[in-house]
Amino acid sequence: MEYHPKYLEYFVHYRNEDFMACHEELEKLWHEDKNNFYKGLIQIATAFFKLEEGNGRGGYKLFSMAKKNLEPYEPEHLGLDVSAVLASLNKYIVELEGEEEGDFTYLIEQKHEYRFTDPKLAEQI
Helix, strand or coil, rough: CCCCHHHHHHHHHCCCCCCCHHHHHHHHHHHCCCCHHHHHHHHHHHHHHHCCCCEEEHHHHHHHHHHHHHHHHCCCCCEHHHHHHHHHHHHHHHCCCCCCCCCCHHHHHCCCCCCEEEEHHHHCC
């Protein structure tokens, strides 16, 4: 399967913890194809960006929205193990429930690594 370059760039930026770049790159693709899968991935990146700013409440809201947007794509979509992503989102949501502001560096350091169901996708990133 051929993957859109913006989709691939999202994962490269995510690995490098450049969460705003993740958002910007995938948003371009989302404007072309307004599906909730891309929207969910954008929300994950934006949630981590909020955590970098110390905004736990914003991170919680965005992780919760991402979960809702990605659930219909379980167990996998576009070469991505969506079930594994959802398991991580559940962990973040529980961890952030009731949090407002603070140092959330530990969550960023423990961020999930995306698992791919398509080895060709993993090779391209």
